[in-house]
Amino acid sequence: MTNTNDLLSKVQGGIGWITLNRPKALNALSLDMIRNLTQLLKEWETNSSVNAIVIQGAGDKAFCAGGDVRAVYDAKKSGDLETCDAFFREEYTLNAHIHSYPKPYVALLDGIAMGGGLGVSVNGSHRIVTERALLAMPETGIGFFPDVGATTFLNNVPGAVGLYLGLSGTHLKAEDALWAGLATHFLSSTCLSSFKKDLEQGKPLEDTLTAYCREPQEKGFLEHHSDVIDMHFSKSSLKEIIESLATDPSPFAQNTYNTLTSKSPTSLAVVFRQLKEGKTLSFLARMKLEFRLSQHFVKGHDFMEGIRAVLVDKDRLPRWKPPRLQDLSDRDIDTYFAQLNERELEFGRPA
Incomplete structure (x- = not known):
């Protein structure tokens, strides 16, 4: 077993096993973890003794709660813009590598999986959720945007539900993740240990999935509400969505309206355009777009204010600038989509 403190790895039963090992931080991805994970995947890609990858989170709470955006906040505060560039550049390059990985890539989502945690799971070939799974892309609540490949995987969700998820940051249970295509298999958490043991003993992956995975017993929130989500x-336009919700007295519409109006107006406007324009782009073009957005958000006000309010001071009272959607112009939003010229994200290998 290789031990790099925050990332554990071993090869057993023809499987390359990876454990994200920061349980006290809900296994949030640091830049070092991103680099070590990237190196492992490159090595195992050409290792004939590794037939598949399994990635999991340490502890009993989370697979991975996201990228370590607090570290990005601290870097920006100290004027270290190189780290702000490197974190997202290397994270998105890793996401693209996972998306095109030539071997089965199996993520075990048994607990919280949000933001960057979806980047190192949903982009892979197999995403197994247990009844303890809780998935979300909550970035509009911290003045950011759904990244790590979300321009692709949210656009693959049926109907307009992906846009709803990207704007609202709604938390999804296992049934929702399966319906939305963010997960591929359901496994009871009580069977997880036996499932892993069988894989460690060399039993074929697909046979083991067939033996253990089942359909969930109930429909989820998204399936029950997909029609009303599509309607709104x-x-x-984003303005029409919010007006539609505001004039609908149903509990769903009013709750969603209140949720959206608590988010960063800049984030909402950018995400609406991101997901609409991203529909026609290739996967790599979408990743390049996300990097462009990340760098403009880091320079802006709302990302730093959102991190302050949620992760630093924890008062959960962000003071967005501007505070209202109607105070944003098209030109304001255009700046987030501006080219970075020589700093554009480039991929040195097919992905």
Whole structure:
């Protein structure tokens, strides 16, 4: 077993096993973890004794709660813009590598999986959720945007539900993740230990999945509400979506309206355009777009304010600038999509 403190790895039963090992931080991804994970995947890609990858989180709470954006915040505060560039550049390059990985890549989502945690799971070939799984892309609540490949995987969700998820940051249970295509298999947490033991003993992956995985017993929130979500979120502008929700007295609409109006107006406007324009782009073009957005957000006000309010001071009272959608112009949003010229994200290998 290789031990790099925050990332554990071993090869057993023809499987390359990876454990994200920061349980006290809910296994949030640091830049060092991103680099070590990237190196492992490159090595195992050409290792004939590794037939598949399994990635999991340490502890009993989380697979991975996201990228370590607090570290990005601290770097920006200290004027270390190189780290702000490197973190997202290397994270998105890793996400693209996982997306095109030539071997089965199995993520065990038994607990919290959010933000960057979805980047190192949903982009892979197999995403197994247990009844303890809780997935989300909550970035609009910290003045950011759904990244790590979300321009692709949210656009693959049926109807307008992906836009709803990207704007609202709604938390998804196992049934929702399966319906939305973010997960591929359901496994009871009580069977997880036996499932892993069988893989360690060299039993074939697909046979083991067939033996253990089952359909969930109930429909989830998204399936029950997909029609009303489509009705509101298929509107042609963000303003129309919010007006539609505001005039609908149903509990779903009012709760969603209140949720959206608590988010960063800049984030909402950028995400609406990101997901609409991203529909026609290739996967790599979407990743390049996300890097462009990340760098403009890091320079802006709302990302730093959102991190302050949620992770630093923890008062959960962000003071967005501007505070209202109607105070944003098209030109304001255009700046987030501006080219980075020589700093554009480039991929040195096919992905």
